[in-house]
Amino acid sequence: MTKPGDKVLDYNFSDRCKNLEGNAIREIFKLISQPDIISFAGGMPASQALPKDEMRVILNSLLASDIATSLLQYGATEGYVPFLKEGAKYVEKVGIKIKDLSEILAISGGQQGIDLTFKAFINKGDRILVEAPTYVAVPHIAKTYEAELIGVQSDDDGINLEDLEKMILEHNPKLLYIVPTFSNPTGRTIDVEKRKKIAEITAKHNVIVLEDNPYGELRYSGECLPSIKSFDNKGNVIYLTSFSKTISPGMRVGLAVASEKVIRKLTIGKQATDVHTTTLFQAATTEFLKQGLLKEILDKNIPLYKVKLDTMLKALAMYFPSSAKWTHPEGGLFIWVTFPKTIDVAGEIFREAINRKVAYVAGNSSFVDGSGRNCLRLNFSNATETDIMKGIKILGDLLKEKLEGVC
Ligand SMILES: Cc1ncc(COP(=O)(O)O)c(C=O)c1O
Structure with missing residues (x-):
């Protein structure tokens, strides 16, 4: 002292x-x-x-099972395989078809997915487009990679497509970060046609899209919508989801979906950050999904x-x-x-x-x-x-x- x-x-x-x-x-x-x-x-x-009651039952049963010690041991950075398999089924709901588990990664919450994506793609001075307004943590994370952030105008129905294309042409950004469903901070949702257009425009200009969807399951009215990732024919969209808002933020479990090459780079970044997401909570999340508890x-x-x-x-x-x-x-x-x-x-x-x-x-x-x-x-x-x-x-x-x- x-x-x-x-x-x-x-x-x-x-x-x-x-x-x-x-x-x-x-x-x-x-x-x-x-x-x-x-x-x-x-x-x-x-x-x-x-x-808490469902979690207690699941954790007790996992820790009483014959895989208990493996859940307490070091695990693979890519994730716990039964979790990745359930995760691949889970994202089908938003129209994402995973061909191979090399396209999916267990992450320690959505926040880590943002950090790992910036770590993999951003050089000092690179530009990132964000909706105006955007999720408050993103400017903070982007600054740690010395990126320049540029806001794209947002209307009542979400990001303005003319402004998006204009900003792409003007600033040559590497990446667009977007929360198309029940956005933080506005609560707005982007409709299907606009999602298709976002996929088209960004693919045309070789811009990576980081689609962040931690809130999609908390729907109180209307229908579930396909993700931007579901319209991705070029491999330029990275999709993040998280179980923080639906199961528990304290357990720190989420998923990233992208092309195999991108997932490999995110995995290498993650090795340095936290080695792997807590296996016990990946296994617990697997049970929430498998048993229909979610x-x-x-x-x-x-x-x-x-x-x-x-x-x-x-x-x-x-x-x-x-x-x-x-x-x-x-x-x-x-x-x-x-x-x-x-x-x-x-x-x-x-x-x-x-x-x-x-x-x-x-x-x-x-x-x-x-x-x-x-x-x-x-x-x-x-x-x-x-x-x-x-x-x-x-x-x-x-x-x-x-x-x-x-x-
Ligand atoms: C848009 C958005 N992305 C990511 C996160 C981070 O969530 P997680 O707990 O999954 O890291 C939040 C949390 O509030 C959020 O609102």
Whole structure:
């Protein structure tokens, strides 16, 4: 331990890390850890949605079985084969046909899939296109690989195709990162025709697509849609999914699907990062899939989340200023609220909301150009219905107070 007066080393951090700031939402978590705060800030499943009883039975049975010690031993970086086989069947639901297990990799959550993809493809100064707004962790990960991020305009129906092609021609990007289903942060979903066009446009210009789908199973209305990957004829789409939002984020299990060559590079990157995803939880996830338990817990949790979403939509209509507009998602965990450009919800209003014990994520952390201070992201999965009504009223009253004369 250092004592006052000790001369502490002036750390010579790498150029990559020197100017890195923490992911904005991780920082907010510190602020909102007080127990009496109503948080619409995180992106966590509800505590009562986490399948602790099912997990206990599965883990007990795995650890009592004759494969127990192999599950506690080092495993292959590629993944636990029964998990990869179940995973290959699982992604058929979004139209992905895997010919060989060399096209699929077990990853330690979707976040690792983003990191490994950037590690495999990005040189210093390479450009990455992202939706504006995008998932807040992506700028953070991209900075560690010294990429330049460029936002592509997003409309009510997701990424704007004209702007996508324009940005590709102008910036010659290596990669497009996109969350086409129940996007974080907007909750928006891109329709099938647009998915086909995204596959076409990016294939034409040799742009890699990183399609991130952690929320697709949390659908409260409408039909399941085919992935962009299902329209990939050129091998330029990498598909990520995760069991964090459906089973448990704490177990850190997800899947990446791509051409064999890409999976090989991601695997080599993963060897250096964490050797392999925890085999015990890959095996547990295999059982959730094989025994139909994932479907069972979704059948239980989806109505629970739908009630929370409907409650928040109702509360917004009752309490938010008339100048606000918000998305009406068919699934996922977020609602995105937009105010007129003159309104800043990232500064004083945010601090005052925390003082009044309500938290949200201000929109600017999701835009690569620092815009979006007039937007906010609300998570509806974690608070009780009573707290949703109460918290949205507190926020609505605060916004109306501050915006008087503006809205
Ligand atoms: C769009 C998106 N991608 C990836 C992740 C990371 O999830 P995981 O827990 O699977 O790493 C999240 C988590 O919030 C997310 O919203």
